[in-house]
Amino acid sequence: MSALVKVLLVTPSYHPIVGGSETAIRILSTKLNEMGVQTDVMTFNMNRKWNPIWREATEDNGLFKVFKVSAFNPARIFRINPLELIKMYVVPKPNFTNRFKEYDIIHFQGEADVSFLLFSFFVRRPKLWTSHVNYAKLPRLKKLFRLVFPRLAYLYIAHDSKLLSDYGVSTSRSLVFQSFGVDTETFRPSETKKTDNLILFVGRITRSKGLHILLKTLAQVTSPTRLAIIGPTDDMKYAETCIDMIKQLNERGIHSAKYLGVMDEKSLIPWYQKAAILVRPDLDRFSGGLTSLEALSCGTPIIGTGNHVVRNGVNGLTVSPNNTKELADALNELLQNRELREEYGMKGRKMIEECFSWQKIVQHLAKIYEAVLSNYRVRAKCSSRRVRDELEAK
DSSP: OOTTOEEEEEOSOOTTSOSHHHHHHHHHHHHHHHTTOEEEEEEEOEEETTEEOSSOEEEEOSSOEEEEEOEEOTHHHHSSOGGGGGTOOOEEOGGGGGGGGGOSEEEEEOSSOOHHHHTTTTOOSOEEEEOOSOGGGSHHHHHHHHHHGGGSOSEEEESOHHHHHHTTOOGGGEEEOOOOOBOTTTSOOOSSOOOTTEEEEESOOSGGGTHHHHHHHGGGOOSOOEEEEEOOOOOHHHHHHHHHHHHHHHHHSSSEEEEOOOOOHHHHHHHHHHOSEEEEOOTTSOOOHHHHHHHHHTTOOEEESOOSSOOBTTTEEEOOTTOHHHHHHHHHHHHTOHHHHHHHHHHHHHHHHHHOBHHHHHHHHHHHHHHHHHHHHHOSSOOHHHHHHHHHHO
16 A cells, blocks of 8 residues: 555544553554554543543654544533433544544544544545444444444444444445454463463453453352453442452452452563463453453463354353353363363464454555545445455455
């Protein structure tokens, strides 16, 4: 792709917010720039999740720029934010779209907050949108998403075609593509022996991630275990509840649990490498997109509630959300069978190498950008069928 092509990745949350998607966008921006695709980032100016600042800021790390948009959370004024029902946690200053004129492609990331996407409705640019979680499963959102989302972008990307069809997006404008990856050289298995009874939870400490389900489940686990918990605490009330549960668990004396706080990549890797199992009991069936990739890359099997990465009986086990019996059965099965854990770990590592390395993902994404831009210059509407034809011809 020509270095003159400019791409703007638009994401609701970015550094200093800590999380999987925030890390993935930083790596994606870095990798795209390194291969010659000029890429910058736009995000809300927030000091913590959904706590925006009414001030614009621009950061330049020498490789790409990060534009932080002024925004406000209605809950800070009205005590409640009714827009949260439609996944709008913050409202941006309207002039943020002026920046779009400087870019050839605008690529929106995720639907954790849809404000950027909705407020860009009238922008005439080749707009891409990558979906990460299927919120259309929620009854209150399904009708709205199916009514609005098919009109917001030229091309829609997701790891599963059904996810986009649930949003009402036609197959002619859908593209199945895994947009997040993992550095397989950095996240790799260790030669040191794994700790047989070490369970790992990595993720944001919020109710939707299901940590309380895991803590409750340990009472049904027969083998004594150690649980290491790593991740940021945005919801302090929920975090306090989990801390109380940890204290009660430790007082009973059979199992032990410890919250280790937030860790950077370098500090996190050894925990992936020595853990027997990564557990992600998410209530939304997402099972930690980036954390799952990182754990599997380190040869660690996963117990989760389901996503396109965790494959039941291949690289881990899947259980129903909010089901302590199923989760306990899965934990007992893996904790008591080291050979099965090793098999799942090896298969998980192989899958990551073949399908989810950042190098392969970024190369493919650059081709998608090229095909979309070429198509947009010829036609006013973007057809992903033509995009697919161009990609297959390369």
